[in-house]
Amino acid sequence: MAAIYLIRHGQASFGKANYDQLSERGWQQGRVLGRWLAGKASPQAVVGGSLQRHRETAEAIASGFGRDLPDMRVMAGLDEFDHTAVIERYRPQWADRARMARDLQAFPKPAKAFQDAFVAAVARWASGDHDSDYRETWPEFKARVLTAFEELVAFADGSDVLVTTSGGPISVMVQHLLGLDDARTLGLNEVIANTSVTRVLYSGGRRSLAVFNNYSHLEAEDPALVSFR
Template sequence: MATIYLVRHGQASFGEDNYDQLSPRGWEQGRVLGRWLAGKVQPKAVFGGNMERHRETVEAITSGFGEALPDMQAVEGLNEFDHMQVVERLRPEWADRQRMASDLASFPKPAKAFQQSFEKAMARWVSGEFDDDYTETWPAFRARVITALEELIEYTDGGDTLVSTSGGPISVIAQHLLELSDRKALEMNNVIANTSVSRVLHSGPRRSLAVFNNYSHLEAEDPALVTFR
């Protein structure tokens, strides 16, 4: 059976003007993963969403891998959902980034405060009760991710594949393969670590999730590298 290695991107730059880039820790997470993959995996193809953090994660992995990997092919279907739109539909005032930063700074742990609001915003989006508020509904997001998965399986025709994507698509793929509820998909999304690896096995029509959210490469090198946002 062939294997798809689903990698969540390295830590992005939370609180910065450009969130869609890796933080210094995110770059190091990618290099650590590359070193861990070297000698274990030789992908025939590399795919990713067309976001900056997806591309930079592949660059970091390649640096640690120590040899050239196939050029990353961008697939829009592997992009994350618009998480800020989802949050803003719950907290419209946070469309003003300075207001959001100010509000979060009032909490002892701003990242935790954001996570709590994010989880409420996700539940609102997934409920289906407010679909007209969103550019992309939850069912539409799920459909495009699964379509992208099937397209890259067909394209690679049996070869092992490395995919740089985000927590949302990974949780949707896991949900699809394990036939889980939307609530369980949200719970899975909340625990996917940066540069964690999930493995999908496929052969003909068969698809199975063999590994979910493995970040032992980070724990082995430096537990402080383990992040979830």
């Protein structure tokens, strides 16, 4: 069976003016993953979402891979949901980034405080009780991702492919493969590490989850490289 390697992007630049760019740690995570993949995979294609962090993750992987990888094909259906809008619908005052930074600094652990707020914001979005507040609802997001997944399988056409995307789309694909409910799916999204690998085997109409959220390449290189946001 052929394999689709679903890779969550490297660490983005939380708290910076441009969140979408990789942090230095994110670039390093991608290079480490590239070195790890070099002995384990021979991808015939590279696909990614349209976000900067997806493209830069593919570039970092190629740098570590050590030999030529195909140019990345962009598939916008693999993009993450609009996390900024989801947060701002939950806490409208956080549209002011300076206000959000001040609020978070009041907590002993600002990163954990943000994560807790983010989990609550995503739960609000996925509940279906406030769909009119969002440009893309949770059901619409899932439908978009699963359409992209089938397009991805058709494009791969029986070959191995690397895919740089985000935690949300990976969670939705795993939900589809395992028949999970929404609560478990949202729980998965909270634990997917940066540059972790989720491997899907496919042949014809068959799709099987072989590996979920493997980040042993980071742990082997330097445990300090492991990050979830």
